[in-house]
Amino acid sequence: MQYPQADLPILIVFDDVTSLDNLGEVVPSDNRFRVLVTTRLRNLDPNFIQEISLDVLSPDKALELLKKLLGKDKRVDNQQQAADAICEVLEYLPLGIELVGAYLAQDPDLHLYIMLERLQQRKLAEAALQDRETLNSTQLGVKAAFALTWEELEPPTQQLGKFLSLFAPQSILWNLVMWVATGGDDEDDPSPNLSPRGGYGVHTSTICKGFRRYRPLKLSLRAQRQRSEVIA
Known part of the structure; x- marks a missing residue:
């Protein structure tokens, strides 16, 4: 090399x-x-x-983070056993807890035991794909949480997420995303004029990027060709 x-x-x-x-x-x-x-x-x-x-969060810190994400919501206090089990399923990883916290915040009537059951079922399903996707066991909880939040997204939002997974897991310049997605002409290619420090961009988590990569994405033939030219 x-x-x-x-x-x-x-x-x-x-x-x-x-x-x-x-x-x-x-x-x-x-x-x-x-x-x-x-x-x-x-x-x-x-x-x-x-x-x-x-190290990952301690059980107490993980529970504290979940409570903070839910604000004035008292479900963690009222259903602490389920909340503890949720944090354990998520391996006390901050990203997984943040995903579940956002999920629960969107559904204030969702019982934590139901949330726990969904996570456990999803984690088992993801474990069946572990060898194929080369995920380690501690990532499965985060992936399960991401899968549940993914199902709540509208189809156009899912399509955008899958498209962003084709880019490297770093700051993604939005003008470049739009150019590739719309099949822009060569003369409109923004990449030669873009600086890593300039322009509006988005960021994507490596784990979430890996999850989205396995969701099928519909691209025009022209967009596929441009993807191979500018995203690598």
Whole structure:
């Protein structure tokens, strides 16, 4: 693998690594590189990796976040056992709790035990697809929460979400999105004039992007060709 010459250190990121068996074969040995690995693996070899633990929320903090998201709503206090179980299903991950909090806020009459049952059923369904989609077990709760919120969206909003999943998980310039979606002409291509720091853009979560990628998306042939040209 060839890397560009640079005077400053180069950062290489390996995101969500599930096995370290072959990592040593691809990590450059040159001192000009800095390597960052994100993983849910524990007890890593200290001679190979300097581990910095980033733990999930504690059960109390997770419950506190859920209560904060619901504001004056008293369902967490009145149904605390169900609320605790919901946080546990979500593996105490902030993103999952935020998704469920938003879902519950939209439906103030929804009983937490019903919400818990929906999450458990959805998580089992997502687990059946785990091998195909290479998700780790701790992502399944978040994916289940996202699936439930996804079902509440209007079809045009779902279509937009699926289209955005075709872009890299970073700041997405809206003018570029519109150009690709509408099949713009070459002379209207905004990409040469767009700066990463300029223009209105949107952001997308890596996990949510992965979920949307598996939802079928209808694109015109022209838009498909432009996608391959400008999104990669």
